[in-house]
Amino acid sequence: MTRIAIIAGLGALAPAIAARLDDPAIFALEGFAPEGLPATPFRLERLVPFMDELHAQGIGRVIFAGAIRRPRLDPEAFDTRTAQLVPRILTAMQSGDDAALRVVLDIFEENDLSICSVSEIAPDLIPGEGVLTGQPSDADRRDVARAAQILAQTGPLDLGQGVVVAQGLCLALETLPGTQAMLDFAALHGDLRPNPTGARGVLYKAPKPGQDRRIDLPTLGPDSVDQAAAAGLAGIAWAAGGVILLQRDEMLRRAQAAGLFLWAAAS
CATH class of the missing domain: 3.40.140.80 (LpxI C-terminal catalytic domain)
Incomplete structure (x- = not known):
C-alpha cells in the first residue's frame, strides 16, 4: 500500500487525521500549518515540483485536512511547469471556492495522486x-x-x-x-x-x-x-x-x- 500524505491546513482536523494513520507524510501550504503538528511547507507557485517530491517519497495518496484561505501568489516564484497551470487555477479561483477545489483535485489526480476522503480514513468523525x-x-x-x-x-x-x-x-x-x-x-x-x-x-x-x-x-x-x-x-x-x-x-x-x-x- 502506498504511503499517504496529509495536506494539512489550520484547525484540529489535520492532527485528528494524522493520529489515525501510520507514518503519514505531512505537508502544509506555506503560512497555513496547523498548530502543534510538524509539517513540511510548500508553495502553490511550485506545485508541480511538490507533486514530483511526493512521488519521490513513495506517496500515491493524498488527503486534504484543515482550513486554507486563498494564498497570495508571487508571479516571480513560479517554476516553468507550474506556470502553465496558472490560467486554469486563476479562472477557477474567480469562479468560487468549490470550483477552485475541483481544479486542485483534478491536477493532483492528473499527476497520479489519488485523493482520500475523511470518510475513508476517519469515518467516526x-x-x-x-x-x-x-x-x-x-x-x-x-x-x-x-x-x-x-x-x-x-x-x-x-x-x-x-x-x-x-x-x-x-x-x-x-x-x-x-x-x-x-x-x-x-x-x-x-x-x-x-x-x-x-x-x-x-x-x-x-x-x-x-x-x-x-x-x-x-x-x-x-x-x-x-x-x-x-x-x-x-x-x-x-x-x-x-x-x-x-x-x-x-x-x-x-x-x-x-x-x-x-x-x-x-x-
Missing part, C-alpha cells in the same frame, strides 16, 4: 443520523428544515455551508468570513426574531449540493458550540453523513452545559 444530546422542539425542527432548504438554494451559488434560522427567518448566512463571523452577526441581530419568547434559532451546516465530498466538508467543534451559545441559539444541527465533528466528547460536554441540542438531521 462523520456521524450518521440521530440526536447526540438535548432535544430539539417542534419549532426547532421546522427551523432546521427551513435552514436545509435555504442551503439547498444558495449552495449552487458557491456560498458558505452554514446558516442561522430562527422562527423560519434567516438571521445570517455563512460567506467568506466564515462561521464565527456568521454567528457573531446572528448574536448582534437576535432581536429581529418576531416573537421574543419563541424559538431561539438554530445553526445548521451541510455540504453544498453536488460538492465533491473528498475535500472541504463542513466542520463543527467545541468552539462552534460556544459561539452558538453566545448567539443565544437553541442548538446545532447538520446534514447527517456530511459534516465533520471534531472533539465530539468535548462538544457534547459544552452543549450539555449550555443547554444546546446537537442533532445530525436526515439530509
Whole structure:
C-alpha cells in the first residue's frame, strides 16, 4: 500500500487525521500549518515540483485536512511547469471556492495522486443520523428544515455551508468570513426574531449540493458550540453523513452545559 500524505491546513482536523494513520507524510501550504503538528511547507507557485517530491517519497495518496484561505501568489516564484497551470487555477479561483477545489483535485489526480476522503480514513468523525444530546422542539425542527432548504438554494451559488434560522427567518448566512463571523452577526441581530419568547434559532451546516465530498466538508467543534451559545441559539444541527465533528466528547460536554441540542438531521 502506498504511503499517504496529509495536506494539512489550520484547525484540529489535520492532527485528528494524522493520529489515525501510520507514518503519514505531512505537508502544509506555506503560512497555513496547523498548530502543534510538524509539517513540511510548500508553495502553490511550485506545485508541480511538490507533486514530483511526493512521488519521490513513495506517496500515491493524498488527503486534504484543515482550513486554507486563498494564498497570495508571487508571479516571480513560479517554476516553468507550474506556470502553465496558472490560467486554469486563476479562472477557477474567480469562479468560487468549490470550483477552485475541483481544479486542485483534478491536477493532483492528473499527476497520479489519488485523493482520500475523511470518510475513508476517519469515518467516526462523520456521524450518521440521530440526536447526540438535548432535544430539539417542534419549532426547532421546522427551523432546521427551513435552514436545509435555504442551503439547498444558495449552495449552487458557491456560498458558505452554514446558516442561522430562527422562527423560519434567516438571521445570517455563512460567506467568506466564515462561521464565527456568521454567528457573531446572528448574536448582534437576535432581536429581529418576531416573537421574543419563541424559538431561539438554530445553526445548521451541510455540504453544498453536488460538492465533491473528498475535500472541504463542513466542520463543527467545541468552539462552534460556544459561539452558538453566545448567539443565544437553541442548538446545532447538520446534514447527517456530511459534516465533520471534531472533539465530539468535548462538544457534547459544552452543549450539555449550555443547554444546546446537537442533532445530525436526515439530509
